[in-house]
Amino acid sequence: MSRHSSATLDRPRAIPYTPAAGLMWGLVGVAAFSFTVPFTRVTVGGLSPLFIGSGRAVVAAVLAALALALTRQRLPRGRQWMRLAVVGGGVVVGFPLLTSFALTTTPASHAAVVIALLPAATAAMAVLRCHERPPALFWVVSAFGAVAAMAFASAQGGGVGHLQWSDLLLFGAVVAAAIGYAEGGLLARELGAWQTVSWALVVCSPLMLALTAVAVGSQPPSGTPVQWAAFAYLGVVSMFLGFFAWYHGLGIGPMAQVSQVQLVQPVLSILWAGLLLGEHLTRATVFGGLIVILCAGAAVRVRLERRA
Numbered sequence: 001m002s003r004h005s006s007a008t009l010d011r012p013r014a015i016p017y018t019p020a021a022g023l024m025w026g027l028v029g030v031a032a033f034s035f036t037v038p039f040t041r042v043t044v045g046g047l048s049p050l051f052i053g054s055g056r057a058v059v060a061a062v063l064a065a066l067a068l069a070l071t072r073q074r075l076p077r078g079r080q081w082m083r084l085a086v087v088g089g090g091v092v093v094g095f096p097l098l099t100s101f102a103l104t105t106t107p108a109s110h111a112a113v114v115i116a117l118l119p120a121a122t123a124a125m126a127v128l129r130c131h132e133r134p135p136a137l138f139w140v141v142s143a144f145g146a147v148a149a150m151a152f153a154s155a156q157g158g159g160v161g162h163l164q165w166s167d168l169l170l171f172g173a174v175v176a177a178a179i180g181y182a183e184g185g186l187l188a189r190e191l192g193a194w195q196t197v198s199w200a201l202v203v204c205s206p207l208m209l210a211l212t213a214v215a216v217g218s219q220p221p222s223g224t225p226v227q228w229a230a231f232a233y234l235g236v237v238s239m240f241l242g243f244f245a246w247y248h249g250l251g252i253g254p255m256a257q258v259s260q261v262q263l264v265q266p267v268l269s270i271l272w273a274g275l276l277l278g279e280h281l282t283r284a285t286v287f288g289g290l291i292v293i294l295c296a297g298a299a300v301r302v303r304l305e306r307r308a
Contacts, residue, residue, distance in 0.1 A: 039231075
């Protein structure tokens with residue numbers, strides 16, 4: 001039977017669960033992603049947020065198309081195209097654009113605290129996607145984490161109830177990424193890890209190319225060498241190579257367990273914001289980050305125990 005036969009295309013790949021390897025690959029991906037927020041903050045100093053959010057996807061899409069062509073990967077079939085559009089809408093379009101615009105006015109350390117909701121959000125999306133019925137405690141701690149993140153953002157923005165526009169963009173980015181992560185983790189078991197993100201980049205490339213052209217036409221990019229280097233990292237690593245490791249980890253290790261590794265990401269991002277950008281880390285930032293991270297970890301742990 002041919003590898004291109006329709007009888008083989010719709011059959012999920014038998015990827016064995018290997019929790020230790022899944023956690024290791026997940027950690028590699030998270031380490032790569034932890035530089036995304038600080039480096040985005042660097043690039044918005046000289047490049048437009050629309051160019052950053054769309055241009056990095058174009059760079060990654062070129063690499064993805066080359067990788068798919070050189071390895072002669074089979075084409076997705078049927079509903080897989082729609083699912084790839086969902087993945088792309090979350091991690092190729094939504095998260096990069098929303099965070100790029102948000103980081104024009106908010107510090108990287110502040111953004112990292114809000115984005116710390118991502119592990120709990122990913123677990124929640126996986127629950128909804130897989131039609132699970134977790135205990136009520138899962139939703140309680142998830143909701144508490146969301147409230148804690150909003151309280152932190154409000155306090156930093158001028159008082160309770162005073163969320164800034166950038167905070168709303170960051171919350172939207174969390175939801176978008178969680179949807180893309182959950183669907184991508186499932187699809188990686190059928191198409192392969194790096195193949196999933198590569199096809200998602202290719203699917204979204206016409207839109208992102210058009211947005212890049214609009215960005216260049218309205219504001220020609222003129223960044224410094226450091227800003228261009230940060231942009232290159234966003235395109236090559238944050239949008240492409242990092243997902244190789246991340247989706248591979250989600251595919252071979254139980255998704256809920258591997259998603260716990262995301263708890264390390266905001267800690268690293270806050271650390272890089274202080275070391276690389278010289279941002280002053282206040283007690284409120286550290287305390288708010290710890291509360292959100294603990295809530296996210298509790299949500300993921302409750303779901304793991306329920307599944308076990």
